[in-house]
Every structure is written in C-alpha cells, then in structure tokens.
Amino acid sequence: MVCRPWLIIPVKSLSLVKSSMQGHLSPDERRRLMIAMLSDVLAAAKRSKTIEKICVLSPDPEVLALAEDAGVTPVREPGLDLNPAIEFAIVLAKRSGADSVLIIPADIPLISGEDIDGVVSMADEDRVMVISPSKDNGTNALLLRPPDLIPPRFGGESFPAHLREAARAGAHIRIYRSENIAHDIDRPADLLRVKVFAPASKTSEFLSALEGQGVLEDKVNPQG
Structure with a gap:
C-alpha cells in the first residue's frame, strides 16, 4: 500500500523560539x-506529492493563524513539552484515519518537496520507521508507519534514541540522509548556508533585511 502520511510540524510559542540566538537577535527578530x-x-511541504495532510502544531495563536492563512491545518496544543505535544498530535491523526505520520521541525528551511517525497518513498512496508538525522545527531525527519509505532524521543541525541526505540519495537528501519534536512538553524553562522543554497527563500529574504540594517554582519559573514 502506498504511504500517504500526515505531516506534523511542531512550533513552540514564538516568545520562546531560537533561544540559541540570544545575544545575536532580539526577541522580535x-x-x-x-x-x-x-x-x-x-x-516545501505543499510541493510534495506524497503528503495526505499538513498540520502545524503549536500553542501560539500567531503560528496557528499563519498556518490557516497558508491553507494548512492548524492544531492547537495546550503548551506541552515537545514530545508530549507530538504524541498529542499523533493521537489526533490516528483517530482521524492517518496510517502514518511524518514529523519535521520548522527550522530546516533548506528542505525541499523532493526531500519529503524521498523520505516517504522509503516507507514501503508496514511497521517501518524512516529517520533523517540532523548535523548534531538529532532527528530532523521522523516517519512512523503506523503513527504510534514508537514514542517520539526528540531532543538531544534523539537520532540514536529513535533507533533504539525502533529496534525495541521490532520495526523496520530506514535512514534517509540529506544535507538539506540535516542543516537546521541553531547559530548565526548556519544562516550563511541558507543564503548560499536558497537565496530566494523567505529565510534568506529575512537575512538580507537584517544585513541591510548591519545586524549579524560579523557573525554571518566573518570574512566580510
């Protein structure tokens, strides 16, 4: 059977995002x-040919409004920690008939529709986990078929943690490696990669606006 997952994109409250950028960007930035x-x-998700439904999971009204404006499904969660919030969304998806879920973070702006379809294409049988690691041994894409195959273990060192959970569950394991997916944005220097490889992206547009104000110039362009 062809896999048609629900895509879940968790986003914390905007007042709490990207604390790793404190000292470089203001709260509003x-x-x-x-x-x-x-x-x-x-x-990227809307360009994918394999996603059944796109859901943005957040407690933040501004994020949920953005999702609605983008034509995707906003899912309000009551301010839970990351993994309980994802479990909350997985339960909703399964109750609504989803046969699989794909979880990706919101801070991987280089991801493409082809990357998403590549992950989904590897979910070619039941009881399978497809995982794509981040550059720091975390997890930047996790496909579960069925949705409750394993509990989510996002956080530090989540890539090996998810592998252990899948092995414990007797699941088939597929690893999808992608530079686009691996590079999340945690430090100012990470933004340089977006400038180079996705100059037409909204993230690059935002960065250009900051550079026009002289913000991050010494952090993003250390030789500039």
Whole structure:
C-alpha cells in the first residue's frame, strides 16, 4: 500500500523560539526568523506529492493563524513539552484515519518537496520507521508507519534514541540522509548556508533585511 502520511510540524510559542540566538537577535527578530523558516518548510511541504495532510502544531495563536492563512491545518496544543505535544498530535491523526505520520521541525528551511517525497518513498512496508538525522545527531525527519509505532524521543541525541526505540519495537528501519534536512538553524553562522543554497527563500529574504540594517554582519559573514 502506498504511504500517504500526515505531516506534523511542531512550533513552540514564538516568545520562546531560537533561544540559541540570544545575544545575536532580539526577541522580535527571532520571532520573525521562525516565521520565515516555517514559511519555507510549508512551501516545501505543499510541493510534495506524497503528503495526505499538513498540520502545524503549536500553542501560539500567531503560528496557528499563519498556518490557516497558508491553507494548512492548524492544531492547537495546550503548551506541552515537545514530545508530549507530538504524541498529542499523533493521537489526533490516528483517530482521524492517518496510517502514518511524518514529523519535521520548522527550522530546516533548506528542505525541499523532493526531500519529503524521498523520505516517504522509503516507507514501503508496514511497521517501518524512516529517520533523517540532523548535523548534531538529532532527528530532523521522523516517519512512523503506523503513527504510534514508537514514542517520539526528540531532543538531544534523539537520532540514536529513535533507533533504539525502533529496534525495541521490532520495526523496520530506514535512514534517509540529506544535507538539506540535516542543516537546521541553531547559530548565526548556519544562516550563511541558507543564503548560499536558497537565496530566494523567505529565510534568506529575512537575512538580507537584517544585513541591510548591519545586524549579524560579523557573525554571518566573518570574512566580510
């Protein structure tokens, strides 16, 4: 059977996003950065040919309104920690008939529709987990078929944690490796990669606006 997962994109409250950028970006700049990255991820998701439904999971009204404006499904969660929030969304998806879910973060603006379809194409049998690691041994894409195959273990070192959970569940394991998916945005220097490889993205547009104000010039262009 062809896999048609529900895509779940968790986004925390915008007042809390990208704390790793504190000291480099103001709270409002971090908020605008997250909105730009989410817009790029949603654009990639909408170009995918394999996703059944796109859901943005957040407690933040602004994020949910953005999702609705983008024509995708906003899912309000009551301010849970990341993994309980994802479990909340998985339960809703399964109750609504989803045979699989794909979870990706909002801070991977280089992801493409082809990347998403590549992950989904590897879910070619039941009881399968497809996982794509981040550059720091985390998880930047997790497909579960069925949706409750394993509990989510997002956070530090989540890539090996998910592999252990899948092995414990006796699941088939597929690993999808992609530079686009691996590079999330955690530090100012990470933004340079977006400038180079996705100059037309919303994230790059946001970065250009900051550079026009002289913000991050020494962080993003250390030789500039």
